Amino acid sequence: MSEETQTIEEEFFNAYTRDRDRLFGYIFTLVQHAADAEDVFQRCSLLLWRKFPEYDRDRPFLPWACGIAYFEVRNFMRSHRRDRLQFNDELIAQLSADRLQATAETDRRLEALRMCLRELKRDDQELIDLTYAHDWTLRDTAKTNGRASQTIYNRICLIRRRLHSCVLRRLAT
Amino acid sequence: MNEMNFNQSDLLKLIDHLLDQSISPEQHQRLQQVLLNDATARQEFLAYVDLHLGLRKLSCVTALPAIERAVPASTADAGRSQTVERVSLSRGLQAKPQAFIALPRYRMMALAACLLLMVGAGLFWTGFADRSTSHLPSNEAQPHASLAQTFRPVFLSQSASAKFFGELTPRDQASLDYDHEFVLTDGMIELQFPSGAEAILVAPAVFELASESRMLLSVGQCSVYAPPGAEGFVIDTPLANVVDLGTRFVVDVNQSGDAEVHVVEGEAEVITKRLETAAGTSQSRSLRLREREYSLLGSEGFASTRPGHFEPLPYQRQLPDRIVSFNAQEDSLGRASELRELTIQRGSVPVTYRVDDLIGVELIHYHAYSNAIMLTPEWPSGSPNSGASADFEFESTPDLSYLELDHHLCSGLINPAGQSTPLTRDPVFGGDAGSSSATTPGMAIRFRQPVINGPGPEVVVFELQLIVHPESGDRFHVSPLVFSEGLKSHTINSYDIDMRSPQSKELVPFRLYRCVQPPRSLAELKESSLYDGLVHSVRAKVLAVSIDLSNLGYAHGAAVNGLFFQDAADDKDAFDPVFIAGLPPTT
Numbered sequence: 001m002s003e004e005t006q007t008i009e010e011e012f013f014n015a016y017t018r019d020r021d022r023l024f025g026y027i028f029t030l031v032q033h034a035a036d037a038e039d040v041f042q043r044c045s046l047l048l049w050r051k052f053p054e055y056d057r058d059r060p061f062l063p064w065a066c067g068i069a070y071f072e073v074r075n076f077m078r079s080h081r082r083d084r085l086q087f088n089d090e091l092i093a094q095l096s097a098d099r100l101q102a103t104a105e106t107d108r109r110l111e112a113l114r115m116c117l118r119e120l121k122r123d124d125q126e127l128i129d130l131t132y133a134h135d136w137t138l139r140d141t142a143k144t145n146g147r148a149s150q151t152i153y154n155r156i157c158l159i160r161r162r163l164h165s166c167v168l169r170r171l172a173t
Numbered sequence: 174m175n176e177m178n179f180n181q182s183d184l185l186k187l188i189d190h191l192l193d194q195s196i197s198p199e200q201h202q203r204l205q206q207v208l209l210n211d212a213t214a215r216q217e218f219l220a221y222v223d224l225h226l227g228l229r230k231l232s233c234v235t236a237l238p239a240i241e242r243a244v245p246a247s248t249a250d251a252g253r254s255q256t257v258e259r260v261s262l263s264r265g266l267q268a269k270p271q272a273f274i275a276l277p278r279y280r281m282m283a284l285a286a287c288l289l290l291m292v293g294a295g296l297f298w299t300g301f302a303d304r305s306t307s308h309l310p311s312n313e314a315q316p317h318a319s320l321a322q323t324f325r326p327v328f329l330s331q332s333a334s335a336k337f338f339g340e341l342t343p344r345d346q347a348s349l350d351y352d353h354e355f356v357l358t359d360g361m362i363e364l365q366f367p368s369g370a371e372a373i374l375v376a377p378a379v380f381e382l383a384s385e386s387r388m389l390l391s392v393g394q395c396s397v398y399a400p401p402g403a404e405g406f407v408i409d410t411p412l413a414n415v416v417d418l419g420t421r422f423v424v425d426v427n428q429s430g431d432a433e434v435h436v437v438e439g440e441a442e443v444i445t446k447r448l449e450t451a452a453g454t455s456q457s458r459s460l461r462l463r464e465r466e467y468s469l470l471g472s473e474g475f476a477s478t479r480p481g482h483f484e485p486l487p488y489q490r491q492l493p494d495r496i497v498s499f500n501a502q503e504d505s506l507g508r509a510s511e512l513r514e515l516t517i518q519r520g521s522v523p524v525t526y527r528v529d530d531l532i533g534v535e536l537i538h539y540h541a542y543s544n545a546i547m548l549t550p551e552w553p554s555g556s557p558n559s560g561a562s563a564d565f566e567f568e569s570t571p572d573l574s575y576l577e578l579d580h581h582l583c584s585g586l587i588n589p590a591g592q593s594t595p596l597t598r599d600p601v602f603g604g605d606a607g608s609s610s611a612t613t614p615g616m617a618i619r620f621r622q623p624v625i626n627g628p629g630p631e632v633v634v635f636e637l638q639l640i641v642h643p644e645s646g647d648r649f650h651v652s653p654l655v656f657s658e659g660l661k662s663h664t665i666n667s668y669d670i671d672m673r674s675p676q677s678k679e680l681v682p683f684r685l686y687r688c689v690q691p692p693r694s695l696a697e698l699k700e701s702s703l704y705d706g707l708v709h710s711v712r713a714k715v716l717a718v719s720i721d722l723s724n725l726g727y728a729h730g731a732a733v734n735g736l737f738f739q740d741a742a743d744d745k746d747a748f749d750p751v752f753i754a755g756l757p758p759t760t
Contacts, residue, residue, distance in 0.1 A: 025226050029219065032191055034229075039339075046341070053506070079339070085201040091209050098215050106223055113227040132228045157189050164185070164224050 012052045015061040016045070022103055026066045029099045030073045030092055033084070040076050044069045063100060070096055109167055116166035124159045131156060184214055188221045324351055324385045325367040333492040334360035335376070336673060344675040345498075351382045357393065361492050364388075370403040370417065372396065373489040383409065394425040396489040399439075413470045416442040422462075423486045432470040435486045436462045443468055494518045494629035495669040496717045498676045501582055509678035509715060510550065511580040512635070512752055517719055519759055520628025528580050531633070532624055532755035534735075536573050538602030538617035539698045541691040542590040542740065542747045546701070547571050548637065549584045551682040551708055571688070571698055582635055582715045583683035585751035586698075590614030590691075591740030595650040595662030600737045603694040612694050615739035616750075617654060623732035624755035630719030632736065635752040636668070637680065639711045644672030646716040648741035649748040653725055654734065660726040664741060668718040680713045715751065 027044065028037040048065055055064055077086050087095070117125065187204040190196035196204070207214045326348035335342050338356035343349065349364070357378040364372045367385045374380060378393020387407045388395075399406045399417040406417040411430030415422065420439025426432045434443055444459040462468055467485070497516040501509035516525045549572075571586065591614055600613035624631050638646055645667060652662040670676045688701035722733055733755075740748040 021230065025223070028226060029222050032222070033194065043340070085196065085198060087205050087208070091205055094209070095215065095218075098212075098219060102216075102219055105219075109220065109223045110227045110230065113224060114231060117231065128228060132231075153193075157186070160189065160221075160224060160228075161185060163228075164221060167224060168220065 008053060011057070012049060015065075016048065019062045019065060020045075022062055022106060023065050023069060025106055026096070026099050026103075027069050027073060029095055030070075030087075031076065036076065036080070036084070040069065040072050043076075044072045047072065062103060066096070066100055105171075108171060112167040112170040113163060115170060116163050119166065120159065120163070124155075127152070127156060128159055181217065184217055185221060188218060192222075192225050327351075327367065327382050327385070328365045330363045330365040330371075331492055331497070332360060332362040332675075333495050334667060334669065334671070334674070335362045336360060342673060342675050349382055351384070354379060354381050354391075361489065363492055366403070366406065368399075368403040368406060370397065370399045370406040372398075372408075373492065375489060390424065390426050391430075392426050392428055394423065394486065394489075396423045397421065398490075410470070411446075413443050413445045416444065418442060418461075420464075421488060421490075423488045425486050433486060434462060434468045434470065435488070436464055436466050437485075437488045438464055440464075443470065445470065491521055492518070494520065494719065494721065496630075496633060496719045497523060497669075499635075499670075499678075499717060501678060501715075503678075504681050507679070508681045509582055510681045512582055513580075515633065515717070517630060517633065517756070519630060519756070522629075522759075524759070526756065528754075530757060532757065533621045534618040534753050534755070535621060536586065536616065537619050537695060537735065538600070538612070538615070538737075539586060539695050540590050540602070540612050540614045540616070540693045541698075542588045542614075544687045544689065544691050545588055545685055546688055546692065546698070547584075547586055547686040547703065548749070548751065549684050549686065549706075550581050551684060571686075571701055571703060573699075580752065582678075582751050583637060583680040583713065585637070585749070586616070587637070587749035587751075588691075588747040589616035589738055589740060589750070591650065591742045591747065593742045595664055596652040596737065596739070597656070597662065599655055600652065603696060613737070613739075615650075615737055617735060617737045618753055619654075619735035620733070620755045622755075623734050624722070625758040626722040626727040626729060626731045626733060627759045628729075629759075630721045631733070631756050632720040632722065633752075633754055633756065634665075634718050634720065634738075634750055636716045636718070637683075637713050637749045637751045638672055638716050639709075639713045640672070640679075641711055642746050643744070646671050646718070647746055647748040648743055650739045650741055651720055651725065652737040652739070653727075654737055659728075663720070663724040665718055665720070668716045670717040672714050672716060677714050677716060680715055682708050683713070685709050 023044070024037065024041050027040050028034070031037050031040060044065070047068055051068065055061070073092070074089075077084070077092070080086075086092075117128075120128070184204075184207060187196065187200055187207070190200055191204060208218055329343045329345065329347050329349055331345045332342060335357060336359035338358050340355075349355070357374055357376045357380070359376045361373060361375050364374070366372070370386065372388060373396045375394045375396075378395065379391040380393065380395070381389040381391075383389050386403075386405055387409055389409045391411060395408060397406060397408060397417055398421050399419055401419060404417060404419040408415045408417075408424050410424065410426045410432045412432060415424050415432075415434055418440040420441050421437040422434060422439075422441045423437065424432055424434045434441065441462050442459055443462060460468060465485075495518055497518055499515035500513045502511040502513060503509055512528045514525055514527045516523055518524075573586070596613070600615065600617060602612050602617055632651075636646055638644075648664060648666050650662050650664050653660045668674075684706045686703040687705045688703055690697075690701075692698035692701055720736075722731070723729070725736075727733055738748065738750065738753075
């Protein structure tokens with residue numbers, strides 16, 4: 001492998017590792033479905049690697065990557081228009097712009113969430129853990145718990161609201 | 174902007190439904206309206222989505238940092254059962270680590286792993302992709318105990334002209350994801366399971382890897398070989414499971430889910446599923462099939478099991494003969510220039526040839542489509558009419574060696590003319606001094622020594638294809654130089670390695686030269702004056718195809734002196750050969 005190629009690879013590695021969570025967050029914001037977001041993320045990651053030689057190093061990596069992801073999302077949505085509820089193009093474009101403006105917020109929100117989780121009761125922590133660690137829908141979690149799905153659904157929604165309020169409160173202080 | 178009043182609680186309810194995939198079309202429409210019309214609602218939406226993503230991230234705290242961490246020693250051994258120690262979200266409070274499988278959503282991380290491996294920085298990552306391919310056995314939530322099982326990787330051992338819907342064709346020896354529906358739209362692939370079982374799938378096929386010894390086959394034809402030790406391998410079709418009891422069998426599932434099973438060797442057991450039908454729930458039944466027995470499986474159950482009732486399905490013992498791969502000299506960006514060696518399956522046997530071992534060709538006729546006739550590597554800087562560089566004397570007439578002698582994959586004499594109907598009689602070409610009138614469109618080559626027809630292909634052709642042109646390559650006809658009893662033309666409709674194949678390579682930059690009039694004979698070609706010679710602005714890839722002389726009607730052992738090539742004239746793009754060679758006789 002040439003030295004030049006290795007340098008490009010290292011650059012890509014560093015940029016990709018630094019921003020991959022934000023990139024996935026951007027994609028998820030537009031498609032709102034975990035499996036779909038993963039599919040788009042996979043395609044997009046390979047595209048980024050291929051196109052990396054064209055990337056202007058004087059500009060930040062994330063907006064460039066999101067630009068490529070945006071078109072991948074649009075392609076994906078076009079091919080799944082019939083089997084998914086999708087936001088219209090206008091809203092997708094608006095959410096894309098909003099998300100790009102708010103990328104700095106994401107890290108702060110995550111840190112606040114980490115703190116807020118510690119304030120939850122143990123049972124609530126376990127319920128959230130069970131749901132998110134397995135990537136289950138709330139209905140799946142309810143089934144596993146042997147409890148009525150509406151009961152679990154209500155409980156988890158309530159916990160999310162509390163966490164949401166907690167995060168907003170922490171960010172405001 | 175038209176600000177719209179929204180109730181925060183209602184908004185969060187809608188987002189909850191959206192994120193949990195339980196939103197109705199009416200709710201979705203309502204959410205869209207709110208978000209479109211209210212910037213504050215969108216901020217709320219982004220914050221709530223971040224909360225959702227944050228919970229996902231924090232609930233798999235070891236999976237994400239694993240990229241930066243060394244692989245645990247227990248996962249370094251390929252092919253072992255691999256588990257990921259996942260720290261519970263509540264670990265900090267409970268100090269209760271759990272052994273967990275990596276769930277399908279971590280395919281994302283597998284992709285990251287692959288990329289890191291690609292960039293050479295992921296040496297410490299071997300094994301993660303395998304861990305990430307673990308499969309959740311069904312759509313239903315499973316208790317923890319059953320989730321603790323993990324699976325070793327299933328490899329795509331090789332492929333032939335394979336295309337997948339919506340994704341790139343994996344390279345040979347790539348491990349495939351569990352719990353992912355693959356749609357094979359073209360070609361064939363061979364899968365290697367950890368148990369030793371092998372499966373060859375023929376397109377169109379839809380399949381999914383459910384475990385180390387179980388594959389879901391919704392549609393398509395699959396030939397299975399289970400050597401000793403791999404008994405118990407299961408093909409799971411919509412209506413029945415076919416259990417391999419140490420055998421070779423082939424199963425073909427049609428679009429309505431009906432299946433046909435044919436046992437070639439050994440035994441297999443077919444177990445129908447319990448089905449809810451209009452007439453009630455059917456009972457599961459099983460049937461053992463022995464060698465040369467067949468079964469048709471429909472929603473009504475078994476149709477027949479005895480030999481003689483059906484034509485046997487074609488059992489695929491291996492992938493077809495083809496160019497498997499080739500190696501070329503590469504520049505610092507990984508772009509191919511000179512061919513070094515190629516691996517070709519001939520008569521079911523893979524053989525690797527160095528380029529110097531191949532039988533070269535000599536151009537004996539050339540009747541072109543257009544005035545764009547010659548490609549050269551970029552290095553001959555300067556053009557005939559603009560003055561050559563100081564260290565390179567450019568000849569202003571075509572250099573036949575670009576097709577005949579050099580091994581560059583970006584040089585050659587291109588755009589031979591053609592016709593839609595293949596030749597049925599001897600082509601006419603004038604030769605060096607012959608007349609140019611009424612010559613046959615196309616190009617003819619003579620092998621520097623006769624090529625002997627044996628098992629499998631004997632000739633290889635590489636074509637340059639611009640990336641904006643059809644990825645399947647340009648169709649062409651190949652014909653005998655002299656027709657005799659039993660000989661015929663053969664049309665190449667697809668390439669062994671086309672633009673979408675993982676083995677296809679991008680080429681180094683090249684120059685395109687033109688002449689005033691398209692030559693209609695070798696004599697005209699040699700007298701043509703070349704101009705232009707600009708580096709082509711569009712990138713190109715190289716495609717490859719092998720030709721079995723038996724397809725032209727040559728008998729086994731026949732010595733073939735040359736061939737005639739014509740573009741198939743099916744579109745505006747002409748065939749661009751950059752390397753043609755014969756293969757030495759098989760020993």
